[in-house]
Amino acid sequence: AGAHALTISAVGGFWQGGGLSVMSPKLGYAVDNVVAFDIVTADGQIRRVDACTNTDLFWAVRGGGAGTFGVVTTVFHRVHTKPDKIVGLTMTIDLLVPSAWMFPAFRSIHHSFIDTWAPLTLDLDPRWGGHTSGYFSNLRFTFLGNLVDAKATIAPLQEWYDTQVPWYVKWLSLSFWELKEYDTFLDRRYEYAELLQDDLMVLGYTNFIHWNSRILTMEWMSHEDNFTNLIEYLKESIASDTPVLIAHHDNEIVNFVRRDSAISPALRNARWHFLAVTPKLGPFLNDLEKVWPFPENGCYLNECFVTKDDNWKQLYWGEKYDRLANIKSSV
Numbered sequence: 001a002g003a004h005a006l007t008i009s010a011v012g013g014f015w016q017g018g019g020l021s022v023m024s025p026k027l028g029y030a031v032d033n034v035v036a037f038d039i040v041t042a043d044g045q046i047r048r049v050d051a052c053t054n055t056d057l058f059w060a061v062r063g064g065g066a067g068t069f070g071v072v073t074t075v076f077h078r079v080h081t082k083p084d085k086i087v088g089l090t091m092t093i094d095l096l097v098p099s100a101w102m103f104p105a106f107r108s109i110h111h112s113f114i115d116t117w118a119p120l121t122l123d124l125d126p127r128w129g130g131h132t133s134g135y136f137s138n139l140r141f142t143f144l145g146n147l148v149d150a151k152a153t154i155a156p157l158q159e160w161y162d163t164q165v166p167w168y169v170k171w172l173s174l175s176f177w178e179l180k181e182y183d184t185f186l187d188r189r190y191e192y193a194e195l196l197q198d199d200l201m202v203l204g205y206t207n208f209i210h211w212n213s214r215i216l217t218m219e220w221m222s223h224e225d226n227f228t229n230l231i232e233y234l235k236e237s238i239a240s241d242t243p244v245l246i247a248h249h250d251n252e253i254v255n256f257v258r259r260d261s262a263i264s265p266a267l268r269n270a271r272w273h274f275l276a277v278t279p280k281l282g283p284f285l286n287d288l289e290k291v292w293p294f295p296e297n298g299c300y301l302n303e304c305f306v307t308k309d310d311n312w313k314q315l316y317w318g319e320k321y322d323r324l325a326n327i328k329s330s331v
Contacts, residue, residue: 001027001080004142006193011075013066017302018263020273022129022142022192023185027080031062031261038074041331046073060327063263063317065301069331086182087143087150088191089130091161094137094174109165110137111235116160118231122221122271125153130192136234142188147181154179213299215264216272220297265318266298275303 001021008014010030019030027033036050039061047070049057061069093113114136121132127149130141139157143150151158161177169175182188221227299315313321 001030001033003030004189004192006189010077011072013302015075016061016064016066016068016072018063018267018300020267020300020302022131023144025124025126025129026144029263029267030077031263033078034062034075035078036076037061037072039070039072041070043331056327057331059260060262060324062261063301063320064324064327065316069328082184083127083144083146085146086185086188087145087147088178088180088182088188089128089139089141089143089150089154090176090178090180091139091157092137092176093165093169105166109169112164113137113160114231114235116164117157118227118234120156122218122227128153140192142185142192144185147179150179212275213303214274215266215270215298215300216274217266217269217297218271219269221271262317262320262324264298264301264316265320267300273300 001019001023002008002010003014003019004022015030015034019033021027021030036048036058039047039049039057041047041057047054047057049061051058057069061072093109117132117139125143127144128141130139132139143153158177158179161175165175216230221230298318301316304312304316317324
């Protein structure tokens with residue numbers, strides 16, 4: 001269950017921080033697929049670590065953070081049967097930018113897309129994984145299966161695009177829809193990485209990345225009116241020039257809880273993962289938390305901005321922090 005970014009390897013900090021992947025809804029996080037590793041600890045010893053040997057380290061390094069407990073030199077991953085095909089979904093609505101919202105028709109497209117897509121993410125087939133980015137206007141998703149199954153599981157969104165996006169938007173090439181089949185995940189990964197890089201530029205990516213992260217759990221999003229209020233808040237905030245990048249997950253990940261590790265408990269029931277790569281989304285998240293507190297949510301360790309998160313112990317690891325600190329003091 002590897003990363004989509006081409007610069008991320010299977011050995012380094014990716015899995016030590018948890019390892020979120022577009023394949024995670026179906027295959028779990030990277031930490032769930034690490035079965036053993038070799039690590040050089042501070043005393044100079046090379047240790048083999050697995051579920052039977054050095055068990056505290058096996059628990060702690062899988063989610064405790066890159067380099068926190070030593071230098072990992074070798075990793076053994078669980079492998080999975082390759083799907084017969086891989087499908088990529090790419091959708092863009094270029095009208096969904098602040099300058100277009102002075103036109104009621106464009107606002108209507110924007111709102112109807114959010115109203116259609118956001119609820120679908122709560123019960124999306126776990127073979128799908130990916131991102132919604134920009135002004136809630138770009139979809140970059142990958143499906144672990146063939147084109148027939150992919151179309152069947154995403155039919156409501158296809159229907160929305162076919163019936164709700166006006167002909168003149170399509171004619172002017174202001175929108176784009178593609179379901180494309182690939183032989184391997186690697187083939188899709190190259191195109192996915194290029195698309196995501198373009199999206200980061202829309203989000204205001206520069207040489208300095210201001211990462212911020214919040215995990216929204218299924219419990220939180222199912223509570224009272226949280227989800228409805230969140231969607232309405234998104235519409236207003238995006239209309240005031242607050243771009244977002246949201247990674248979508250599926251609570252089938254809960255099935256991997258038997259592979260206990262140090263990652264935040266919130267990740268075991270993640271549904272949406274808000275990401276910020278500019279300072280713009282930080283105030284958005286803080287404002288959102290004031291309106292609807294996230295007591296059971298957390299953040300993704302690899303994409304948090306430590307100096308901005310005063311309650312980092314809770315956000316990063318929740319109830320697991322004390323055990324991590326004890327293990328750290330013993331190695």
